[in-house]
Amino acid sequence: MTAHPDPRLAWALLLAAGVVVASLVPLGAARSQADFTLADLGAPRAMFERLPAWGKRANWAHQNSFEAFTLFAPACLLALVTGVHSMLAGALALAWPVLRLGYIGAYVADLAPLRSLCWAGAMVCTGVLYLEGLRAVLNS
Numbered sequence: 001m002t003a004h005p006d007p008r009l010a011w012a013l014l015l016a017a018g019v020v021v022a023s024l025v026p027l028g029a030a031r032s033q034a035d036f037t038l039a040d041l042g043a044p045r046a047m048f049e050r051l052p053a054w055g056k057r058a059n060w061a062h063q064n065s066f067e068a069f070t071l072f073a074p075a076c077l078l079a080l081v082t083g084v085h086s087m088l089a090g091a092l093a094l095a096w097p098v099l100r101l102g103y104i105g106a107y108v109a110d111l112a113p114l115r116s117l118c119w120a121g122a123m124v125c126t127g128v129l130y131l132e133g134l135r136a137v138l139n140s
Contacts, residue, residue, distance in 0.1 A: 004083075005080050005081070005083065006079075006080065006083075006084060006085050006089070006090055008089075008090035008091075008093055008094055009076055009079050009080040009084070009089070009090065009093050010080060011094065012076055012090075012093035012094050012096060012097060013073060013076045013077065013080070013093075015094070015097035016069055016072055016073065016076070016096060016097050016100070017069070017073075018097070019065060019069070019097045019100045019101055019104070020065045020066060020069050022101065022104070023058075023061055023062040023065040023104050024062060026054075026055075026058035026061070026062075026104065026108045027055070027058045027059055027061075027062045029055075029058070030051050030052060030054065030055025030056075030058045030059070031047065031051070031055070033051075033052055033055065034047055034050040034051045034052070034055060035050065053110075054108055054109075054110065057107050057108050057110060058104075058107070058108045060107065061103065061104045061107035061108060062104075064103075064107075065100065065104065068100060068103075068119075068122060068126075071123075071126050072096055072122070072125070072126045072129075075126045075127075075129035075130045075133065076093055076096075076129055078129070078130065078133030078134070078137075079093070079129045079132050079133040079136070081133075082133050082136035082137050082140070083136060084129075084132045084133055084136050086132060088128065088132070089128065089129060089132040092124075092125040092128050092129060093125065093129060095121070095122075095125055096122050096125040096126065099118045099119075099121045099122040099125065100118070100122050102114070102118040103115055103118035103119050103122065106118055
């Protein structure tokens with residue numbers, strides 16, 4: 001372990017949170033096409049059936065963004081607080097937000113094979129970060 005945290009891990013965590021926020025963009029566009037009104041604020045899930053097919057996929061991608069973030073964030077934090085400094089961990093941490101943006105785009109565009117590759121790649125990134133953090137803890 002080193003004394004200073006790897007800034008790439010901190011940036012990746014910040015970018016990952018940004019991906020969750022960015023997943024609202026296609027969902028918002030879909031809602032605008034579904035004649036979103038202020039009355040829908042009372043029951044936003046009720047308007048799901050009015051969304052176009054791509055809008056439903058945007059909704060699912062948005063929901064999955066939260067799920068993926070809840071796995072990635074602790075892995076990244078573990079690597080950050082244990083002082084992980086490896087090219088692999090830094091590269092994979094920064095690859096995660098890119099893969100997740102690709103996932104969202106592929107989901108909305110209905111490109112299932114690409115979506116699955118992006119999902120799997122992001123999961124590998126998360127798993128490696130957990131392993132790197134665990135290794136740092138065990139070697140301390």
